[in-house]
Amino acid sequence: MTQLAVGVDIGGTGIKAGLVDIATGEFSAERIKVETPAGGEPEDIAHVVREVIETLAPSNDVPIGVAFPSAIVDGVTRLAANVSKRWIDFAAESFFEQELGRPIHFVNDADAAGFAEATFGAARGVNGLVIMTTLGTGIGSALIYNGVLVPGSELGHLEIDGREAEAFAANRVREGEGLDWPTWAARLTEFYAHVEMLFSPQLFLIGGGVSKHAEEFIPLITVRTPVQVAQLRNDAGILGAAALAV
Secondary structure, rough: OOOOEEEEEEEOOOEEEEEEOOOOOEEEEOOOOEEEEOOOOOHHHHHHHHHHHHHHHOOOOOOOOEEEEEEOOOOOOOOOOOHHHOOOOEEEHHHHHHHHHOOOEEEHHHHHHHHHHHOOOOOOOOEEEEEEEEEEOEEEEEEEEOOEEEOOOHHHEEOOOOOOOOHHHOOHHHHHOOOOOOHHHHHHHHHHHHHHHHHHOOOOEEEEEHHHHHHHHHHHOOOOEEEEEEOOOOHHHHHHHHHHOO
């Protein structure tokens, strides 16, 4: 029996959403992408999300998952990245349920992406600990143990030699400093070696927009743990949010 759910992936610049067949991990309708409202205020984002959901699934019996770039505890967003500072310690899940008039599941965007890879992608069937990282404006992370999501990791904020990891190794830093691939890969090696020392994972997965250039830098990351590119690319957040809603 087909189980459909809507996944919404909110970013600092864009909001992506799709109606997902949870059994297959495939879209049942064309994916929607719109711009994130300037300023990133909760009311403005909720208004756009409501319109998107009403387009994809007007019926209230379709589960809704929403992924957002923040640490989230009990539906409360603890941080704000590239959106209004009002999201800090904001009861986002209950606010969205009230604004949308239907129940939703609110989840960290990297956790959603990691869960998607475990359910439909490169981490499917992998035993032990898989650490998914998304390289972009910052470094998002998700821990998957034997297919089960361990939510709430923020490995991009690890302090390494007195520096926050994402402050020297995120893709934004590579672009801003004009780093070539080998130089950036050396910084990534420092980051992944530190994470490897702490967690001894079975597999590292790398996602985010820069993953389309995986052949340029992943072979240059020298750690013991296998490092692979994530399979689901920019669809991972949508697919994971939908799957977690179910």
